[in-house]
Amino acid sequence: MKDEFVSVVSHELRTPLTSIRSALGLLARGSLNNQPEKSQRMLEIAFDNTNRLVRLINDILDIERINSGKVTMHKQTCNAADLMIQAVDEMRAMAEKAEIHLELTPASVQLWADPDRIIQTITNLLSNAIKFSPPGSTVWLSVELQQEGEVRKADCVEKNKFTTPPTSYLLFQIKDQGRGIPEDKLETIFDCFQQVDASNSRHQGGTGLGLAICRSIVQQHGGKIWAESILGKGSTFYFTLPIG
Ligand code: ADP
Numbered sequence: 001m002k003d004e005f006v007s008v009v010s011h012e013l014r015t016p017l018t019s020i021r022s023a024l025g026l027l028a029r030g031s032l033n034n035q036p037e038k039s040q041r042m043l044e045i046a047f048d049n050t051n052r053l054v055r056l057i058n059d060i061l062d063i064e065r066i067n068s069g070k071v072t073m074h075k076q077t078c079n080a081a082d083l084m085i086q087a088v089d090e091m092r093a094m095a096e097k098a099e100i101h102l103e104l105t106p107a108s109v110q111l112w113a114d115p116d117r118i119i120q121t122i123t124n125l126l127s128n129a130i131k132f133s134p135p136g137s138t139v140w141l142s143v144e145l146q147q148e149g150e151v152r153k154a155d156c157v158e159k160n161k162f163t164t165p166p167t168s169y170l171l172f173q174i175k176d177q178g179r180g181i182p183e184d185k186l187e188t189i190f191d192c193f194q195q196v197d198a199s200n201s202r203h204q205g206g207t208g209l210g211l212a213i214c215r216s217i218v219q220q221h222g223g224k225i226w227a228e229s230i231l232g233k234g235s236t237f238y239f240t241l242p243i244g
Contacts, residue, residue: 008193012056012207016049023049052207059209063192066216073114073220080143080170081106083115087122088141094127099135102126105142109170111243117217118241121225124210125174125237131206132235133178140175146240169223169242180231189227190215214239 023042026032032039065071084106095102122141129139148167181189181196188194193208211225218225218239229235 005192009060012193013053016052016056019049020046020053056207056209059207059213063209063212063216066213066220073117073217075112075114075221077110078113078115078118079108080111081108083113083118084122084141084143084172087119087126090119090123091126091130095130095139098130098133100130100133101136101138103138103140105140107143107145107170109143109145109243111170111241113221113241114217118221121214121217121239122172122174124214125239128210129174129176129178129235129237133176137177139177140173142175143170143172145169145243146171167242169240172239172241173236175234175236177234180233181227181229181235182231183229186227186229190225 023046027039027042032042062071084104088102088104092102126139126141133139146169148169185194185196189196190211192212194211195206195208198208215225218241222242223240225237225239227235227237
């Protein structure tokens with residue numbers, strides 16, 4: 001798996017590097033000396049691909065550090081509503097530009113989590129929802145408190161067996177009315193560099209690492225993350241965070 005990762009990473013890094021090299025090569029050789037518009041275009045290509053490389057390297061390092069446990073989550077008591085409001089504030093400009101209506105249903109529940117990393121997860125999911133939705137549509141962010149194990153506990157008490165107490169967790173939902181995700185991709189999109197339509201996603205500035213980072217963060221908090229979708233109708237991303 002490590003070999004495969006290295007080969008995928010080197011491919012992903014080489015692609016923008018090759019573009020930068022050929023654009024700068026043309027300029028360095030003076031082939032475009034009398035063509036200011038083409039020269040400008042080559043500089044833009046080199047600049048955009050440099051930004052892509054920076055994003056890729058930052059994301060790869062982020063995943064590697066989280067997965068290897070080198071980055072510890074700075075967990076503290078925080079309020080779910082505050083995290084949601086902050087994430088939505090960060091995404092408002094992008095949503096306005098894409099003409100997407102953002103609707104927030106927060107809940108004031110305390111949880112033990114790394115606030116920056118949870119905001120990073122929510123903004124990532126909101127950014128995807130906005131990217132893959134048509135103008136004029138709505139993206140919803142909501143949260144609800146859920147209990148796990150209550151039924152099991154009742155069962156076991158009746159049978160006089162020992163059982164663990166029910167755990168409470170928060171269920172976050174990010175729902176969109178976008179293009180949707182094919183069923184066979186609902187799980188693979190959480191792997192590194194997996195995109196449903198790579199050319200389209202890259203055009204949107206995506207690296208294919210966002211969901212892998214979200215999954216690492218959520219798992220480091222003892223939660224789960226998954227997606228449900230109806231093609232052409234929209235997608236809902238869910239993640240849970242245990243609170244007790
Ligand atoms: P990217 O940087 O490409 O957005 P992600 O890991 O965040 O990388 O997402 C991987 C892929 O999952 C995207 O390229 C896209 O194909 C698909 N995807 C993610 N979120 C959505 C969504 N809300 N609607 C449709 N497709 C999505």
